[in-house]
Amino acid sequence: MACCITELEAGGAERMFVELVCRLDRDQWQPTVISLGAESEPFVDRLRREGIEVRCLAVTRRWDVSAVARLAGELKQLAPDVLQTWLYHANVAGCLAARWVGIEPIVTGVRVADQRGRWRRWVERICTSRASRHVCVSRDVAEFSRSHGSLDAEKLEVIPNGVDVDRFTGVEPMDLGDRGIATGIPVVAWIGRLEPQKDPLAAIEAFGAVGRSDPNCRLVMAGEGSLRGRIEARIEHLGLGERVVLLGRVSEIPSLFARSCGLLLTSRWEGMPNVVLEAMAAGRPVVTRPVHGIGDLVEDGHTGMVVVDDQPAILGEALLALLADRDAAEAMGRRGRRKVIEKFSLETMVSRYEAVWQREISLSVEREGDAGKG
Incomplete structure (x- = not known):
């Protein structure tokens, strides 16, 4: 599987991403992390010490269109069974890149009720429309996403954070x-x-x-x-x-x-x-x-x-x-x-994400089978 995140700075959302990836069942999941950020960011070394491959694209501008092409190249090479994105820019770029090279299913990670303008939510809605599932960190975030029309309500799912x-x-x-x-x-x-x-x-x-x-x-x-x-x-x-x-x-x-x-x-x-x-x-x-x-x-x-x-x-x-x-x-x-x-245990959080990925992979395989019959 591939996990794409906006950056690996020492923030709360980034820490939760790292906890999730590091605690996956390695007999079932072999994650590769793709960060839009730089090699020097604090959590890069933590992931690598855990034996997880990390690829850093070092994107310097938030709306660098070339980053989507580079990300698409990484995804094409990896050909993951599922893509999990995390944070706004990774959600947008990840969904565009995955669609470009035919990667599915895509699960986005919606971490905040973003108050920074309608245009951001419009971009998010358009660019992530092909995602299979949007995992929201709280009921409030899911309700905000639904009521403000930024995400498809039928694809919303709530998985709260956990803590060690x-x-x-x-x-x-x-x-x-x-x-x-x-x-x-x-x-x-x-x-x-x-x-x-x-x-x-x-x-x-x-x-x-x-x-x-x-x-x-x-x-x-x-x-x-x-x-x-x-x-x-x-x-x-x-x-x-x-x-x-x-x-x-x-x-x-x-x-x-x-x-x-x-x-x-x-x-x-x-x-x-x-x-x-x-x-x-x-x-x-x-x-x-x-x-x-x-x-x-x-x-x-x-x-x-x-x-x-x-x-x-x-x-x-x-x-x-x-x-x-x-x-x-x-x-x-x-x-x-x-x-x-x-x-709010970390173990519960991780198992719920794993269940979402497994379910979406199964549904994707079913859709491919139905398309082949058609």
Whole structure:
């Protein structure tokens, strides 16, 4: 089989792709990964260490038409029994390339309820129309895709993300002493790309209110992106220099959660945020906006706090409530951990994808047989 992804950077959707491919039953599936991104991207080496072939096309422009031709060449050479695409640009390019060289079935991976314009959804609908199945990461994403008319409703299927709970069990807390945070000082974690979708500036505004009421608390932000300069300026303007710490890109997320008392999620749009699953696996409550996918994960007042009001100050009030009642916060965290153990295992996610591929391959063989009879 072939698996095509937009890039192999260290993001949540990319990590889930890598977990899926690495956990496949190798007696049944021999995956080759094709990335539209560069050889230098972080997850390339992880896949190769697992014995998986990775081909990187190093596409430098998102709408490079020649990339479709190059991808088609790779697919023609591989002649896979099934193509799984992952993320928007890979879905579009992969479907076009596969159609060009007659590869089917095609299963797309729809990871987010994309808010970035009708033209993107129009392109997606036209280019992926020959896909056999569109696997959506949450019920919210499936409903968004159906209601906005971007994808054929009859082809939609929901397979939620999974999480490796063992990775978040028995972990030593991250030592933040070199960042001026002594043991015992409460820490709220914010984890994600410093990009508009994740709205990290809202986290700074929300924490401004927290800092005034609880000056001992710290906000620790893990991630990099184009908004870092604006974030640093806002931190300085609000006088939060000693209370907000920018860690940059962090690989040891479990140890950061072990050191924190909760997660703050400020995203404007999502599909099913992996970082929320990870926080729950670590037994940490979540304060979040009601973005897509949250309804499947966070029960307000039970496993976290869902703040419907869009104002950062209201997010800050929710954080203060969480910090004020540690017993209640820890109980939320325990309930969240139980939920992911029961409903969101990686093994279940992988087996469901394998079942989809096997079903679509069988249907494709049947169609070919019927065509031959005709």
